[in-house]
Amino acid sequence: MNAVIDTNAAAANDLPLTGHLIGGRPVTDAHRLQEVWNPSIGEVGSRVAIAGKATVEAAIAAAQAAFPAWRATPPAKRARVMFRFRDLLEQNADRICELIGREHGKIAHDAAGELQRGIENVEFACAAPQLLKSEYSRNVGPGIDSWSEFQPLGVVAGITPFNFPAMVPLWMFPLAIVCGNTFVLKPSERDPGAALYVAELLHEAGLPPGVLNVVNGDKEAVDTLLTDPRVQAVSFVGSTPIAEYVYATATAHGKRCQALGGAKNHAIVMPDADLDNAVSSLIGAAFGSSGERCMALSVAVAVGEDTGDRLVAALAKAMETLKVGAFDDGSNDFGPVITPQHRDKVVGFIDSAQRQGARIVVDGRGPKVDGCAHGFYVGGTLIDGVRPDMDSYRSEIFGPVLQVMRVGTMQEAMDLIDAHEYGNGTCIYTRDGEAARYFSDHIKVGMVGINVPLPVPVAYHSFGGWKRSLFGDLSAYGPDGVRFYTRRKTITQRWPSAGVREGSQFSMPAFG
Numbered sequence: 001m002n003a004v005i006d007t008n009a010a011a012a013n014d015l016p017l018t019g020h021l022i023g024g025r026p027v028t029d030a031h032r033l034q035e036v037w038n039p040s041i042g043e044v045g046s047r048v049a050i051a052g053k054a055t056v057e058a059a060i061a062a063a064q065a066a067f068p069a070w071r072a073t074p075p076a077k078r079a080r081v082m083f084r085f086r087d088l089l090e091q092n093a094d095r096i097c098e099l100i101g102r103e104h105g106k107i108a109h110d111a112a113g114e115l116q117r118g119i120e121n122v123e124f125a126c127a128a129p130q131l132l133k134s135e136y137s138r139n140v141g142p143g144i145d146s147w148s149e150f151q152p153l154g155v156v157a158g159i160t161p162f163n164f165p166a167m168v169p170l171w172m173f174p175l176a177i178v179c180g181n182t183f184v185l186k187p188s189e190r191d192p193g194a195a196l197y198v199a200e201l202l203h204e205a206g207l208p209p210g211v212l213n214v215v216n217g218d219k220e221a222v223d224t225l226l227t228d229p230r231v232q233a234v235s236f237v238g239s240t241p242i243a244e245y246v247y248a249t250a251t252a253h254g255k256r257c258q259a260l261g262g263a264k265n266h267a268i269v270m271p272d273a274d275l276d277n278a279v280s281s282l283i284g285a286a287f288g289s290s291g292e293r294c295m296a297l298s299v300a301v302a303v304g305e306d307t308g309d310r311l312v313a314a315l316a317k318a319m320e321t322l323k324v325g326a327f328d329d330g331s332n333d334f335g336p337v338i339t340p341q342h343r344d345k346v347v348g349f350i351d352s353a354q355r356q357g358a359r360i361v362v363d364g365r366g367p368k369v370d371g372c373a374h375g376f377y378v379g380g381t382l383i384d385g386v387r388p389d390m391d392s393y394r395s396e397i398f399g400p401v402l403q404v405m406r407v408g409t410m411q412e413a414m415d416l417i418d419a420h421e422y423g424n425g426t427c428i429y430t431r432d433g434e435a436a437r438y439f440s441d442h443i444k445v446g447m448v449g450i451n452v453p454l455p456v457p458v459a460y461h462s463f464g465g466w467k468r469s470l471f472g473d474l475s476a477y478g479p480d481g482v483r484f485y486t487r488r489k490t491i492t493q494r495w496p497s498a499g500v501r502e503g504s505q506f507s508m509p510a511f512g
């Protein structure tokens with residue numbers, strides 16, 4: 001099986017074609033082809049087949065057909081497939097990171113970190129027999145036992161963003177599948193190769209055909225998944241406007257939905273913070289992956305008289321050695337952004353901050369990258385004097401841009417964060433335990449770091465923001481993931497003794 005590279009097209013000296021995986025077989029049906037960039041060099045590297053409605057319906061039908069047998073497969077056997085899958089992910093890590101780097105632009109060391117986080121979700125899924133244990137109460141009434149069990153939903157869909165082309169799909173389908181569901185994944189059409197390859201590895205690990213299907217596509221594919229009555233639940237990760245649309249549409253069609261959206265993550269730097277530590281970790285969290293992370297720290301809020309000046313000076317100094325460049329040079333700190341349109345958008349936000357009165361301390365517009373003159377690069381950018389009314393503050397930039405704001409007290413910093421529409425992640429740098437505790441207790445944000453810049457929960461916790469960073473009640477992966485991908489059923493049972501017959505009872509039964 002090899003849906004990643006269409007060898008016929010390659011032999012014809014054409015661009016490689018990324019297709020779909022339906023019913024365990026590669027499929028290249030498309031109502032159009034879309035170019036996929038290699039952003040490091042600014043050239044089209046491959047094409048992706050964009051599925052029409054009929055192709056998505058074929059994937060849903062394959063998942064529906066595979067469901068009864070997969071549901072009946074014991075959880076321990078399902079988990080065994082995941083154990084083999086985990087090993088295959090490790091054995092093929094270089095190939096996966098290459099695919100991520102070529103299409104996304106992420107440097108190999110960053111792609112390896114992404115994959116490791118994805119593998120940890122597979123490891124969590126390996127515990128399926130334990131995760132799916134039911135809750136049992138004996139003798140809730142005379143001779144009556146009761147238990148709750150967690151049953152799979154059926155066909156579940158996942159729609160994922162470009163910025164973690166392997167990890168975010170791995171947040172979803174391993175757990176959904178070990179819980180007994182069958183799955184249709186719609187990865188980002190901007191970098192579809194890694195997800196498709198990873199899905200092929202799961203089949204190599206022994207997954208029966210149809211349990212996991214991958215369709216590449218755009219709005220038409222997504223809309224088909226959101227409205228088809230055979231799809232029971234939808235997990236979405238992407239930007240907030242699309243998350244809101246997906247949540248509204250899926251729930252209006254009777255589906256369970258969790259839709260994770262965008263972010264604007266603030267770091268508070270207190271006057272007592274260890275500034276060296278704050279600066280070095282802020283830089284990694286702001287510029288790693290070109291700032292294209294939903295947990296990237298994009299705003300530093302300096303508290304107190306001279307904290308801002310000290311912070312800006314130290315950041316500017318540390319940024320002198322930042323190295324931006326192609327994905328395949330491991331000495332680079334971060335790579336290009338995903339498309340030329342996205343580069344222009346990021347640069348547009350820097351322009352607007354300057355126009356609206358902020359000071360560009362380090363200017364990353366138009367960096368020179370040797371050997372990659374046409375790549376989609378923005379260098380690390382530091383902006384000081386940012387105000388809450390500026391466009392660059394109100395919107396998610398999703399680029400290597402760190403903005404600094406200054407306030408007088410920690411409470412003012414917290415009010416600023418709470419007033420923002422997003423509430424994904426945040427961090428405080430301080431040596432004061434009491435301040436840190438107050439901050440984590442009261443801040444209206446879903447994931448909080450204390451001297452930890454990227455507080456991305458490990459696989460056995462769950463990932464989710466507050467406010468307009470998450471639509472739905474349950475976060476992604478971990479314990480919330482198990483609840484999202486299963487439906488509780490509670491059974492109450494009595495085996496009457498031979499010869500004992502109960503009369504009709506018209507009052508509400510109370511067993512105890």
Ligand code: NAD
Binds near residue numbers: 237262
């Ligand atoms: P996006 O919203 O453009 O795309 C996400 C998915 O939605 C893709 O599969 C895409 O094909 C599909 N899509 C796009 N437009 C659509 C439309 N009009 N109708 C239906 N489907 C559509 O997001 P992106 O640019 O790929 O990813 C970046 C965004 O994702 C950022 O906002 C980032 O913060 C967010 N993100 C959030 C999290 C989180 O956990 N909260 C994690 C990663 C990324």
